[in-house]
Amino acid sequence: MTVHEPSAVVLRAHRTDLTQPPSEVLEVVTLPPQEPDAGQVRVRNLFQQVIAASGDLMFATSQIPVPVFRVGEPISGPAIGTVVESRAGDMPVGTVVLHMSGWREESVLGRGEAFPVPDGVFPGPEYLLNQGVPAYHGIVDIAEVGEGDVVLVSGAAGGVGSMAAQIAKARGAATVIGIAGGPEKCRYLVDELGLDAAIDHRSDDLDERLTALAPGGITAFFDTIGGSQFEAALRHAAPRARFALCGTLAGQIGGGDGGHPRLDLMTAIAREVRIRPFSTRHTPEQIEAWNTHYARWYAEGRIRFARTLLEGPLQRAVAAQDELLAGAHRGNVIVRFAG
Amino acid sequence: MTVHEPSAVVLRAHRTDLTQPPSEVLEVVTLPPQEPDAGQVRVRNLFQQVIAASGDLMFATSQIPVPVFRVGEPISGPAIGTVVESRAGDMPVGTVVLHMSGWREESVLGRGEAFPVPDGVFPGPEYLLNQGVPAYHGIVDIAEVGEGDVVLVSGAAGGVGSMAAQIAKARGAATVIGIAGGPEKCRYLVDELGLDAAIDHRSDDLDERLTALAPGGITAFFDTIGGSQFEAALRHAAPRARFALCGTLAGQIGGGDGGHPRLDLMTAIAREVRIRPFSTRHTPEQIEAWNTHYARWYAEGRIRFARTLLEGPLQRAVAAQDELLAGAHRGNVIVRFAG
Numbered sequence: 001m002t003v004h005e006p007s008a009v010v011l012r013a014h015r016t017d018l019t020q021p022p023s024e025v026l027e028v029v030t031l032p033p034q035e036p037d038a039g040q041v042r043v044r045n046l047f048q049q050v051i052a053a054s055g056d057l058m059f060a061t062s063q064i065p066v067p068v069f070r071v072g073e074p075i076s077g078p079a080i081g082t083v084v085e086s087r088a089g090d091m092p093v094g095t096v097v098l099h100m101s102g103w104r105e106e107s108v109l110g111r112g113e114a115f116p117v118p119d120g121v122f123p124g125p126e127y128l129l130n131q132g133v134p135a136y137h138g139i140v141d142i143a144e145v146g147e148g149d150v151v152l153v154s155g156a157a158g159g160v161g162s163m164a165a166q167i168a169k170a171r172g173a174a175t176v177i178g179i180a181g182g183p184e185k186c187r188y189l190v191d192e193l194g195l196d197a198a199i200d201h202r203s204d205d206l207d208e209r210l211t212a213l214a215p216g217g218i219t220a221f222f223d224t225i226g227g228s229q230f231e232a233a234l235r236h237a238a239p240r241a242r243f244a245l246c247g248t249l250a251g252q253i254g255g256g257d258g259g260h261p262r263l264d265l266m267t268a269i270a271r272e273v274r275i276r277p278f279s280t281r282h283t284p285e286q287i288e289a290w291n292t293h294y295a296r297w298y299a300e301g302r303i304r305f306a307r308t309l310l311e312g313p314l315q316r317a318v319a320a321q322d323e324l325l326a327g328a329h330r331g332n333v334i335v336r337f338a339g
Numbered sequence: 340m341t342v343h344e345p346s347a348v349v350l351r352a353h354r355t356d357l358t359q360p361p362s363e364v365l366e367v368v369t370l371p372p373q374e375p376d377a378g379q380v381r382v383r384n385l386f387q388q389v390i391a392a393s394g395d396l397m398f399a400t401s402q403i404p405v406p407v408f409r410v411g412e413p414i415s416g417p418a419i420g421t422v423v424e425s426r427a428g429d430m431p432v433g434t435v436v437l438h439m440s441g442w443r444e445e446s447v448l449g450r451g452e453a454f455p456v457p458d459g460v461f462p463g464p465e466y467l468l469n470q471g472v473p474a475y476h477g478i479v480d481i482a483e484v485g486e487g488d489v490v491l492v493s494g495a496a497g498g499v500g501s502m503a504a505q506i507a508k509a510r511g512a513a514t515v516i517g518i519a520g521g522p523e524k525c526r527y528l529v530d531e532l533g534l535d536a537a538i539d540h541r542s543d544d545l546d547e548r549l550t551a552l553a554p555g556g557i558t559a560f561f562d563t564i565g566g567s568q569f570e571a572a573l574r575h576a577a578p579r580a581r582f583a584l585c586g587t588l589a590g591q592i593g594g595g596d597g598g599h600p601r602l603d604l605m606t607a608i609a610r611e612v613r614i615r616p617f618s619t620r621h622t623p624e625q626i627e628a629w630n631t632h633y634a635r636w637y638a639e640g641r642i643r644f645a646r647t648l649l650e651g652p653l654q655r656a657v658a659a660q661d662e663l664l665a666g667a668h669r670g671n672v673i674v675r676f677a678g
Contacts, residue, residue, distance in 0.1 A: 226604045248604040263602040265565045265587040268616035275614035277607035 005030035007314055008074040008104035014060040018252065021322040022055050026075070028314050034108045036087045041097070041109055043081035047126040048102040050320045050333040051077060051159070052252055077102045080117065080125045091116060096125045103317065105337070121295050123305075130305050130332055134246055134280035135163035135222075136290040139171065142244035142276050143220040147172035150214050152233055155224035155249055156195065157185035159332035160280070162306035164222040165195050170293075170302045173220075177213050179206075179229055181327045188330060193304060206232040217241065226250045226259035234264055237273045245277040252325065306331025312338060344369040346653055347413040347443035353399040357591065360661040361394050365414070367653050373447045375426045380436070380448055382420035386465040387441040389659045389672040390416060390498070391591055416441045419456065419464045430455060435464045442656065444676070460634050462644075469644050469671055473585055473619035474502035474561075475629040478510065481583035481615050482559040486511035489553050491572055494563035494588055495534065496524035498671035499619070501645035503561040504534050509632075509641045512559075516552050518545075518568055520666045527669060532643060545571040556580065565589045565598035573603055576612045584616040591664065645670025651677060 013025050036042045054077055056062045057069045069075045079102025083095040088111060091097065097114040101107040117125045138160075139145045151168040155161035156178025168176045178189040179199045186198035199209045210218070210232060217238030223230055227250030233243065251259020268275070297303040308329040310316050317335040324333050352364050375381045393416050395401045396408045408414045418441025422434040427450060430436065436453040440446040456464045477499075478484045490507040494500035495517025507515045514535045517528040525537035538548045549557070549571060556577030562569055566589030572582065590598020607614070636642040647668040649655050656674040663672050 230602070230604075245604060245608060248608070251604065259605070260601050260603050262599050263569070264599050265569075265584060265616065266590065266598065269584060269587070269618060272615075272617050275616070276611075277604065277614070278611050279608060 004033065006033060006105035007031070009314055009318060010074050011058060011069045011071050013071060014068075015055070015058040022058055022325070023318050023322045025058055026318045026321070028318065031074075031104075034106070036085055036108050037110075038087050039111055041083045041088050041091050041095075041114060042085040043097060043099065043107045043109060043114065044084045045079045045081035045102060045105060045107060045337055046096075047080045047129060048317055048335045048337070049078040049129045049159075050317055050324050050335065052247070052249055052324060054321060055252055055325050075103045076100055078129055079103075079107070080128060081107060083114075098125075098128050103314070105314065118291075121291060123298075126307075126309075126334055126336070127305055129334055130163060130307070131160040131280075132163045132167070132294050132303075133282045133286050133290045134278075135160050136167055136293065137282075137286045138222055138244040138246055138278060139164050139167045139220075140289070141286075142278050143222055143242045145171050145173055145220050145242075147174070149173040149219045150175045150177075150216065150238070151220045151222065152177050152179070152210070152214070152218045152236075153222045153224075154179045154229045154233070155247065156180050156189055156198065157306070157330045158224055158249075159306070160246065161222070161224050162189075162193060162331050163303070164224075165189070166193055166303045167293075167297075168220070168222070169194060170297050175214065177210075177218070179225070185330055188306075193306065201229065207235065210236040220244070223247065224249055227261055230261040231264070234261075234267055234273065237267070237271050239271045241271065241273050243273060243275045245275065246280055308333050310335045312336060343372065345372060345444035346370070348653055348657060349413050350397060350408045350410050352410060353407075354394070354397040361397055361664070362657050362661045364397055365657045365660070367657065370413075370443075373445070375424055375447050376449075377426050378450055380422045380427050380430050380434075380453060381424040382436060382438065382446045382448060382453065383423045384418045384420035384441060384444060384446060384676055385435075386419045386468060387656055387674045387676070388417040388468045388498075389656055389663050389674065391586070391588055391663060393660060394591055394664050414442045415439055417468055418442075418446070419467060420446060422453075437464075437467050442653070444653065457630075460630060462637075465646075465648075465673055465675070466644055468673055469502060469646070470499040470619075471502045471506070471633050471642075472621045472625050472629045473617075474499050475506055475632065476621075476625045477561055477583040477585055477617060478503050478506045478559075479628070480625075481617050482561055482581045484510050484512055484559045484581075486513070488512040488558045489514045489516075489555065489577070490559045490561065491516050491518070491549070491553070491557045491575075492561045492563075493518045493568045493572070494586065495519050495528055495537065496645070496669045497563055497588075498645070499585065500561070500563050501528075501532060501670050502642070503563075504528070505532055505642045506632075506636075507559070507561070508533060509636050514553065516549075516557075518564070524669055527645075532645065540568065546574065549575040559583070562586065563588055566600055569600040570603070573600075573606055573612060576606070576610050578610045580610065580612050582612060582614045584614065585619055647672045649674045651675060 096117045099114045151173045153165040157180040177197045189195045189198040221233040221243045223245045224247035226248040248259030435456045438453045490512045492504040496519040516536045517534045518538045528534045528537040560572040560582045562584045563586035565587040587598030
């Protein structure tokens with residue numbers, strides 16, 4: 001019997017510079033096969049998500065409150081796979097599970113590390129990789145978006161942003177404006193996701209467009225970018241606007257203008273803008289709230305799962321990490337591996 | 340009968356530069372005496388407050404949401420005076436009133452512009468000029484300070500900051516740390532106002548001192564300064580710390596480092612720091628809440644009215660405006676005029 005040596009993506013060195021593409025420090029290698037211990041399962045991965053935060057965790061230090069990736073070891077990220085060998089009674093062979101040990105063909109996981117995917121809630125298991133939970137929490141609990149709101153979403157064609165913008169519409173916002181890079185993404189936001197307007201940060205004058213689109217100011221802002229887009233949002237904030245901040249992509253990409261904006265305190269104080277940064281760690285209550293609403297909104301056609309689906313192997317995911325940071329993709333970036 | 344021509348402070352030109360002392364654009368002039376119309380009173384002023392915001396309102400434009408001072412007209416600010424001529428039945432001669440038309444010997448005021456000072460609540464009418472209302476609102480409603488909190492206050496020897504720090508102690512905070520400029524102010528904060536510790540921003544290393552004084556991080560921050568002091572507070576914020584922001588003195592003084600800090604979004608998001616700028620406009624409920632608590636706390640010796648009392652005439656107030664922006668005074672700066 002020949003033993004299949006599964007492949008995995010290993011960190012060869014820490015990144016040292018935001019302009020350095022992640023692919024320069026990553027390598028696909030084969031590893032000795034790993035047997036599950038008692039209570040563990042061996043999973044063959046079907047889908048893997050490529051997320052911006054992974055680029056940060058390749059540096060020697062990161063402000064993201066999880067351990068950085070270690071040199072010489074596989075990196076990790078969200079994935080979905082099928083149990084192919086089980087020593088855990090509640091996860092028999094064939095169970096489809098969500099886990100955080102992607103970036104490898106096979107993952108060995110214990111209890112608390114693998115979460116069976118519920119049947120029938122989603123059109124396919126990969127839908128669990130959408131970033132609806134932080135988007136829902138940010139729009140509903142943090143920005144408190146409701147009927148009549150004028151909402152601005154940065155990174156609106158991205159994984160979290162596309163969900164946030166659609167959830168704002170589903171909650172009854174009067175106007176939802178998305179910021180994205182390039183005319184193709186902007187058309188997508190309006191024509192396919194149903195946003196009221198889109199601003200192209202590569203070619204449009206943000207201030208001019210916001211003055212035209214939100215003459216009374218924006219009442220809520222969902223920010224995944226930071227930097228100059230945050231600064232523009234504050235200039236156009238209505239009194240007592242609510243800002244939900246969950247990302248700093250502007251600070252995570254080479255050539256960006258830095259994720260850390262200048263905070264104009266005079267304006268913030270005069271307008272009493274509530275600024276609430278929040279972490280995208282999920283609580284079970286947040287997951288439950290999102291799943292409940294998502295199923296209904298999806299069935300009603302009010303929410304689409306914005307994604308870019310790429311076909312494996314693992315080397316494709318490595319390239320996709322570079323492309324994601326360059327703004328090349330729309331929505332959640334998911335790599336599918338041949339079954 | 341000779342007619343007394345009351346004097347007033349008039350704006351001669353707009354300020355153009357933060358390094359320009361306000362006294363350069365102000366002039367004390369005499370004006371023709373003004374008779375009260377029906378429903379108005381003529382007030383002879385007893386006390387006047389000198390506040391930082393006045394320096395901003397001398398520019399041609401200001402972000403503070405009140406109209407800027409007009410060239411050729413008297414400037415204004417909080418004052419207390421005695422009614423010397425009355426055509427308003429509810430404010431007979433002798434009534435002591437609080438109003439916003441200071442910077443002049445006499446003010447003519449209508450209903451809604453003059454507020455009789457309640458008897459017996461305060462040791463003297465000038466106590467109404469303390470800045471307890473925004474301090475109370477910021478500490479209690481915005482930063483939600485309670486038992487066990489580790490509280491940092493910037494501008495802690497100033498009018499608002501000194502009140503905020505004492506209110507935090509009275510609310511049961513475990514540790515209250517004040518930032519001020521110079522050893523004399525720092526001693527005052529600890530020895531006379533009862534703060535747990537003081538940091539001298541002119542000579543201390545903010546990070547080093549905060550690491551020593553708040554090893555577990557600060558749970559609440561009351562900011563009247565902005566700039567690099569805000570940035571340091573964020574570096575030392577505990578998870579879910581509450582920031583109440585009501586001033587940007589660092590941006591209002593020449594030679595300061597600018598009031599507008601860099602907002603480190605990575606840190607703010609990872610720690611979910613709630614950032615709430617708030618305006619110091621008062622609501623009747625806020626005034627009532629503060630007066631109720633103040634009387635008790637003052638009687639118990641838990642709150643002192645931090646002030647610098649200067650003796651008039653009006654030219655002294657003009658000089659005090661320069662001195663205030665240079666950080667020369669402690670607490671509320673009040674000018675008393677000879678009765």
